[in-house]
Amino acid sequence: MNRFYKGYDDITASDTFKSRMVRTLQSKTKEETAAKSVRLPIKRRTLANLIAAAILVLAIGTAAAATIIAKNYYSPDMYMMQDKEQREQNQNAIPDIENAIASAKPVGGETSVVMLPEMEDADVLNEWRQKKGQPVYSEEDWAWIREIRPEIEEVLVDGSTIVFNVRLNTDHGKSFDVWNAADDEQQIDAACDEATITFTKDGRTIDEFVSAGTGINPGSISEDGATLGSEIDMYDLSEPLPTEGTVHVVMTIGVRDAKVDDMADIGLLAKITYSFDFDASAGADVAAPIVTERPLSGSVVLTGRANGRDFNKRVSLDGVVLEETLNFRKTGIYVTYRVKSAPEEWYRAPYEPELPGEYVSMYRDMLLDQGSDSGSVPGFYVTCVPKDSTDGDAVIVPGKANAMVAGEYICILPFFPSDYDAVKATGYEIRLYYQCVSEFNGEPVGEDWILPKGADGYDLDTIRQPIATFDLIMP
Amino acid sequence: MEQRDKQAKRDREIVRIVETYSDMLLRIALNRVNSIAEAEDVVQSTFERLIRRQPHFADREHEKAWLIKTAIRICIDEARKTSKRAEAPLNEEITAAYSEESYELLDTIRRLPERDRDAVYLYYYEEYAVKDVAKLLGEREGTTRSRLSRARQKLKAIMEGENNEQVL
Numbered sequence: 001m002n003r004f005y006k007g008y009d010d011i012t013a014s015d016t017f018k019s020r021m022v023r024t025l026q027s028k029t030k031e032e033t034a035a036k037s038v039r040l041p042i043k044r045r046t047l048a049n050l051i052a053a054a055i056l057v058l059a060i061g062t063a064a065a066a067t068i069i070a071k072n073y074y075s076p077d078m079y080m081m082q083d084k085e086q087r088e089q090n091q092n093a094i095p096d097i098e099n100a101i102a103s104a105k106p107v108g109g110e111t112s113v114v115m116l117p118e119m120e121d122a123d124v125l126n127e128w129r130q131k132k133g134q135p136v137y138s139e140e141d142w143a144w145i146r147e148i149r150p151e152i153e154e155v156l157v158d159g160s161t162i163v164f165n166v167r168l169n170t171d172h173g174k175s176f177d178v179w180n181a182a183d184d185e186q187q188i189d190a191a192c193d194e195a196t197i198t199f200t201k202d203g204r205t206i207d208e209f210v211s212a213g214t215g216i217n218p219g220s221i222s223e224d225g226a227t228l229g230s231e232i233d234m235y236d237l238s239e240p241l242p243t244e245g246t247v248h249v250v251m252t253i254g255v256r257d258a259k260v261d262d263m264a265d266i267g268l269l270a271k272i273t274y275s276f277d278f279d280a281s282a283g284a285d286v287a288a289p290i291v292t293e294r295p296l297s298g299s300v301v302l303t304g305r306a307n308g309r310d311f312n313k314r315v316s317l318d319g320v321v322l323e324e325t326l327n328f329r330k331t332g333i334y335v336t337y338r339v340k341s342a343p344e345e346w347y348r349a350p351y352e353p354e355l356p357g358e359y360v361s362m363y364r365d366m367l368l369d370q371g372s373d374s375g376s377v378p379g380f381y382v383t384c385v386p387k388d389s390t391d392g393d394a395v396i397v398p399g400k401a402n403a404m405v406a407g408e409y410i411c412i413l414p415f416f417p418s419d420y421d422a423v424k425a426t427g428y429e430i431r432l433y434y435q436c437v438s439e440f441n442g443e444p445v446g447e448d449w450i451l452p453k454g455a456d457g458y459d460l461d462t463i464r465q466p467i468a469t470f471d472l473i474m475p
Numbered sequence: 476m477e478q479r480d481k482q483a484k485r486d487r488e489i490v491r492i493v494e495t496y497s498d499m500l501l502r503i504a505l506n507r508v509n510s511i512a513e514a515e516d517v518v519q520s521t522f523e524r525l526i527r528r529q530p531h532f533a534d535r536e537h538e539k540a541w542l543i544k545t546a547i548r549i550c551i552d553e554a555r556k557t558s559k560r561a562e563a564p565l566n567e568e569i570t571a572a573y574s575e576e577s578y579e580l581l582d583t584i585r586r587l588p589e590r591d592r593d594a595v596y597l598y599y600y601e602e603y604a605v606k607d608v609a610k611l612l613g614e615r616e617g618t619t620r621s622r623l624s625r626a627r628q629k630l631k632a633i634m635e636g637e638n639n640e641q642v643l
Contacts, residue, residue: 013515017497017515022493
């Protein structure tokens with residue numbers, strides 16, 4: 001690291017802040033002890049639905065809202081956090097998604113287990129066990145792990161991810177309940193450490209090493225096992241997944257002693273290799289995608305921020321072309337926007353010398369920024385409302401933003417194949433909105449407003465400006 | 476008794492998390508927000524989200540990456556998506572709290588676009604590889620590479636313009 005960046009060394013949180021933080025967080029966990037992790041996903045869903053309900057009712061009326069409410073904020077990983085039985089019990093099951101899951105028809109394969117003594121670095125691992133105050137590995141204590149029987153339960157392919165649940169069958173299921181286990185009980189955790197997927201395409205066999213987000217679903221832990229939920233992100237695949245044939249998945253499940261370390265490899269007790277196959281057609285679109293070029297026109301006032309100062313600037317949208325792709329999937333309608341082309345000036349120097357940056361990084365990023373997990377991105381909103389609705393200014397978040405690729409904005413509209421007829425009859429449209437600063441300390445601001453230097457303790461209000469409206473064309 | 480043990484375990488875990496990550500998260504936040512108070516709010520929100528969501532991590536690197544991504548998201552959401560913003564003068568506060576060297580660094584870094592600041596911090600200070608920075612920022616490796624290259628040129632120009640020594 002060069003000397004310049006050493007300046008960060010002195011930027012540290014004060015002891016006072018850390019103490020306050022510890023007290024605050026500890027107090028929060030005490031308050032929430034009753035609402036254990038098991039119920040968290042359901043609580044979040046309930047809250048999300050309540051918020052969505054309020055907004056939806058504003059925008060499209062009570063009756064229409066009721067039909068969509070259970071589907072709003074749908075995302076594949078959250079859906080799969082509950083097993084089939086839980087989904088039905090909680091009335092969260094969506095028939096189209098259940099069909100998508102059923103169509104994957106997963107078949108379990110072989111299992112092999114390597115226990116700690118058989119690992120190359122067994123001595124090092126045992127040393128770490130002792131350093132962490134734990135006895136060296138003994139077969140007597142841990143032989144039961146060898147008997148864990150993984151079983152693929154469900155696979156959901158949503159076009160960009162493969163979400164799958166593997167049940168780890170064992171008589172020691174409660175040992176996975178690390179958060180609630182007593183100190184004298186065994187505490188283990190499991191995660192998919194490595195995964196490869198293999199498929200055949202155009203007569204070629206393609207092996208892909210993939211990364212997987214993974215963890216034990218807290219609500220699944222019982223005496224007879226626990227469910228390991230994993231999610232493979234397919235944005236980085238060298239070849240798109242086929243929509244026919246079989247996909248073969250091999251996963252290595254790391255089983256760790258949480259008393260040593262439930263996250264790092266020094267806690268490893270065993271590596272379980274398990275494979276399963278699923279039907280690739282589960283990921284097939286239900287209709288051909290629709291790709292449309294959407295030229296924008298006119299101009300909008302955009303708010304940017306540079307040098308710690310906000311500024312408004314009217315920017316022409318003439319010549320900006322978005323490419324809109326609608327993918328019709330069993331898991332919803334995926335709407336993707338990309339900036340296909342933009343005028344040369346978007347790539348030129350900043351409009352004011354004291355504001356660094358280029359149009360391309362300021363304005364294109366603002367139009368199609370990414371990184372939010374709440375259904376919208378800074379400055380840019382997609383709404384989906386009944387055609388010609390005059391209530392559209394209330395932002396309704398029609399699904400989950402899923403922006404994994406720079407320059408792309410992906411939104412999942414919660415319309416499933418069985419909704420298509422009704423949606424077509426109602427007629428929906430997609431609206432693009434932009435957000436900009438409208439007031440500074442209670443006073444309206446103009447188009448060329450710039451935050452005064454040294455401004456202190458002020459309030460900004462923002463408005464949303466519609467950019468364009470497009471018909472949602474159903475298959 | 477058992478309940479007490481569990482709470483004690485949680486308490487220890489919170490101390491570990493706060494001790495390990497507070498400084499890093501504060502630096503990330505200060506690259507984007509304008510005051511120490513705002514930065515501390517970002518750190519607190521990040522920890523609260525961790526406690527509330529209880530994500531499972533494959534290892535400590537995974538945990539760290541999750542916290543970085545969450546802090547950046549909170550900065551973005553708070554500063555640009557919400558309808559109200561508060562700004563405090565950076566100069567006096569930072570000068571009083573940290574060294575002159577730190578102030579100069581923040582003052583310089585903050586002339587870059589916000590996303591470039593994240594990339595620069597993660598690459599040069601946290602010493603993540605380009606591919607890992609790309610993953611953390613949710614963008615392609617090539618994008619991060621050009622972002623870093625562009626940021627380096629800008630920082631160099633700024634520092635040369637101010638007659639500083641060429642340290643980049």
